[in-house]
Amino acid sequence: MAELLQYFMIFLILLMIFFAIYAIKTKNLLVSVIASGFISLVASIVYLYLQAPDVAMTEAAIGAGITTLIFVIAVRKTKEKEK
Amino acid sequence: MVNPILIIAITLMAAFSIGIFQFLGKKFVKSVFWLTILFDLFAIFSIAYSFITEKIVEPIVVKIGGFAPPIGINLSVDAISSYLGFVIFFIGAGAAYHWMKKGIEDPQPKAYILILLILLGSIGIIFTQDFFNLFVFIEITSIAAYGLVASKLDGKALEASFKYLIVGSISSMLVLLGAVLLYKFYGSLNMADISSKIAVSHYSGAILIMITMFLFGLLIELEMFPMNGWALDVYEGANPAIIAILAGGIVKAFLLVFVRSAIYLKYPYLLKIALIFGLTTYMVSQFFAWKQKNARRLFGYSSVAQLGLLVLAGGFYASGILTSTSKTYMLLAIVFFVLNHSFSKSTLFFLSDLIEETEISGWKGVLRKNKLFKFMFSTSVFSIAGAPPFLGFWAKLFFILAIPQKYFFVVVLVLIGAIAEIVYYFR
Amino acid sequence: MKKIISIILLAILGMFFFNIVSAINFGSNIKKGSVSEHYIEKGINENRGSNLVTSIVVNYRGFDTLGEVTVLFLAATGLSFLLFSCKCRREFDKVISSLVLRTATSTLYPLILLFGAYIFIHGHLTPGGGFQGGAVIASGVMLLFMSFRNFNINHRELSTIESLAGISFVALGLAGLIVSNSFLANKLLPLGNWNALFSAGVIPLIYIAVGFKVGSELSGLISDMISSTKED
Amino acid sequence: MVFFLSSIVLMLIGLYAALTKRNLIKIIIGLSIMDTGINLFIISLGFVKNATAPIISLKELFKSNSLLVDVSKVVDPLPQALVLTAIVIGVAVTAMALSIVIRMYSVKKSIETDDYKELKW
Numbered sequence: 001m002a003e004l005l006q007y008f009m010i011f012l013i014l015l016m017i018f019f020a021i022y023a024i025k026t027k028n029l030l031v032s033v034i035a036s037g038f039i040s041l042v043a044s045i046v047y048l049y050l051q052a053p054d055v056a057m058t059e060a061a062i063g064a065g066i067t068t069l070i071f072v073i074a075v076r077k078t079k080e081k082e083k
Numbered sequence: 084m085v086n087p088i089l090i091i092a093i094t095l096m097a098a099f100s101i102g103i104f105q106f107l108g109k110k111f112v113k114s115v116f117w118l119t120i121l122f123d124l125f126a127i128f129s130i131a132y133s134f135i136t137e138k139i140v141e142p143i144v145v146k147i148g149g150f151a152p153p154i155g156i157n158l159s160v161d162a163i164s165s166y167l168g169f170v171i172f173f174i175g176a177g178a179a180y181h182w183m184k185k186g187i188e189d190p191q192p193k194a195y196i197l198i199l200l201i202l203l204g205s206i207g208i209i210f211t212q213d214f215f216n217l218f219v220f221i222e223i224t225s226i227a228a229y230g231l232v233a234s235k236l237d238g239k240a241l242e243a244s245f246k247y248l249i250v251g252s253i254s255s256m257l258v259l260l261g262a263v264l265l266y267k268f269y270g271s272l273n274m275a276d277i278s279s280k281i282a283v284s285h286y287s288g289a290i291l292i293m294i295t296m297f298l299f300g301l302l303i304e305l306e307m308f309p310m311n312g313w314a315l316d317v318y319e320g321a322n323p324a325i326i327a328i329l330a331g332g333i334v335k336a337f338l339l340v341f342v343r344s345a346i347y348l349k350y351p352y353l354l355k356i357a358l359i360f361g362l363t364t365y366m367v368s369q370f371f372a373w374k375q376k377n378a379r380r381l382f383g384y385s386s387v388a389q390l391g392l393l394v395l396a397g398g399f400y401a402s403g404i405l406t407s408t409s410k411t412y413m414l415l416a417i418v419f420f421v422l423n424h425s426f427s428k429s430t431l432f433f434l435s436d437l438i439e440e441t442e443i444s445g446w447k448g449v450l451r452k453n454k455l456f457k458f459m460f461s462t463s464v465f466s467i468a469g470a471p472p473f474l475g476f477w478a479k480l481f482f483i484l485a486i487p488q489k490y491f492f493v494v495v496l497v498l499i500g501a502i503a504e505i506v507y508y509f510r
Numbered sequence: 511m512k513k514i515i516s517i518i519l520l521a522i523l524g525m526f527f528f529n530i531v532s533a534i535n536f537g538s539n540i541k542k543g544s545v546s547e548h549y550i551e552k553g554i555n556e557n558r559g560s561n562l563v564t565s566i567v568v569n570y571r572g573f574d575t576l577g578e579v580t581v582l583f584l585a586a587t588g589l590s591f592l593l594f595s596c597k598c599r600r601e602f603d604k605v606i607s608s609l610v611l612r613t614a615t616s617t618l619y620p621l622i623l624l625f626g627a628y629i630f631i632h633g634h635l636t637p638g639g640g641f642q643g644g645a646v647i648a649s650g651v652m653l654l655f656m657s658f659r660n661f662n663i664n665h666r667e668l669s670t671i672e673s674l675a676g677i678s679f680v681a682l683g684l685a686g687l688i689v690s691n692s693f694l695a696n697k698l699l700p701l702g703n704w705n706a707l708f709s710a711g712v713i714p715l716i717y718i719a720v721g722f723k724v725g726s727e728l729s730g731l732i733s734d735m736i737s738s739t740k741e742d
Numbered sequence: 743m744v745f746f747l748s749s750i751v752l753m754l755i756g757l758y759a760a761l762t763k764r765n766l767i768k769i770i771i772g773l774s775i776m777d778t779g780i781n782l783f784i785i786s787l788g789f790v791k792n793a794t795a796p797i798i799s800l801k802e803l804f805k806s807n808s809l810l811v812d813v814s815k816v817v818d819p820l821p822q823a824l825v826l827t828a829i830v831i832g833v834a835v836t837a838m839a840l841s842i843v844i845r846m847y848s849v850k851k852s853i854e855t856d857d858y859k860e861l862k863w
Contacts, residue, residue: 219827226838229838229839229842238846238849238850238858241842241849242846245839245842245843245846248838248842249760249773252835253757253760256777256780259828260783263784263787263821263824264787266820267787
């Protein structure tokens, strides 16, 4: 069981790195913002594995929720496409 | 004498309460603001005064939360930091007054909050004895600074503010990483506690890199040469009253923290870093200043050059190669440098706001017409460059006296720079 | 050119990081003589709060939290300072939110607020606290903004709540200064029993103040950002 | 170990975006990715193998019949407290940066750095 969990964590970490690269490569800013929100969301699961429930809650609520929202508003107010 | 924590508590309380007072009218906000500033000035003056009259010699240590230092956070106030705090609040009060008289005619209530908190942040930077707390106060100062730099709301100011934000975030990231790694290696965040656990002989590669990164983060905030493009943009784009606070006050707080943490961390290459960055910054900015046409950018370069000199002086002071007499001289030199630079440069920036000319060629005409401006301008320039009767001269004199024989080339370079400075100011 | 320079810079930085990391043992025990030993061993004894992170955040390093609240306050202030009288509107098509979202919001919203309050009231017992609870409350407000296009927040009340919460945080600190001569000291109230709701001295009070402050600040921040996109 | 490496990779990706991207919002996204990387790094610094979260709700964690807790059974709570602060500060900086960008857009109708040449980049 513990082994399985470790492999799952490695999968999550690879997912985070994939999303990070995707976020800075894609030209559509809205997609990029959502991808960076996903990084925070995945990170909060990783924090749970690392025995940090407080931080996981904060990251999920503030990092994935509020930050993504204000990014989306800002993108809506400016331009949605990168040159 | 006033308890130093009251300065922070009262200022914070006032900043929070402006949120309510703004609905009662501008008069209330203004009176709250000025009462707070007056209280802070009085409090910090009383602390500094008790150091001058030697009622107390030991630094005042304030424990927060009632826990002894390595467990809780503590503040410590000594003669130097109370002196610097007074300078910062004085410059801040002057700049706020100037901003209200000139600049935006009627700043919003929010502007008062930002000014109060930028001053509070820099006071915290000076007083705190805890590396993570240092990071928090650096962030308070920088976020307030981003808002204030952008306060003109035109293209230039916003651009400068954005650049400042990027560089500021990267530098505070380095500071945060440094603080946390110090905790991992030494099991504490308290400066004095870490200092007692560090031994230079045990410096491994990892620790050396970590501390270098930490100090590098502070050097970025200190506008040292390869990383100072943003600073010059800020000097050019922002409101002069804000630049006076930044260049006259906040940067000095960063200088104090840089020197202090280098001493606490027993960093072996401090003198080398100070020599490399300080001297190159000094020479390069004096050189670039020659080519400037924009008055504010010229002052900016001159300001950065002075900072280079200060970092150099701080490096010599903290490096431990000086004898005790020359150490006193160096301390005097630093104190004079800070005083001289803060006041003269602020005067110049205020002048650049009053004289509505951005190009240097336009300044000549204005200065010829207005006797008062001319007097102010020449006094501050002479003082900055170090002409005999002024403060800058004594600062440079003590600086030269303090430098040991081995580093004679430093003296030569500094003198060349000073002459160059006088020449370009009187073009 | 810029890319090459930054890649070289990053490579050097990466090497530095790798060097540091290889000196650290992942998952190793807490270093002997580290301050955390004190926090873990004596934390319950000194504070009675089950959540050690909360006792560190609010009590041992309460000054950091005060600074942190100030940073958030500063961001909300700076944001409304910058976006004040900003003509930043942009035309985009009106989308009316679906019936499902609207109905769900009107039933869920009070529950979300309640949940936020639960989180920060129980901050010293369970994971969570003022920041998390405040963020949950703000996300409830965000839901309102998303589902009702004409929704608007009363800024006057919001900023009054924010100020009062901030003032009460500092006032609790000053009360500690008066009672035991030390700012933010946890000496004002009796400590109570371990694992009880009314325990841990002033920690819950401070976290409630923080919760109100963070909630109102984040809601204000969102509403400031949204309100200039709205059509008049 | 894999947590350290991944957090360093995240940090570097974020820093790369902040340094080289020519879009203002992309730069800020880079900064926020960097923040996440740092937070992950700090949390993994405090991890202890076979230890529980620093929330003492079980009697078994106490040393015999007292309110003193056994140190080796709990992960390091201090880094978690620091990260809590760092996350909140990160969102504050992001909000500030985005408001500056919105304001810049209202002045020049562009979010590309190439269009901002008044000061040298």
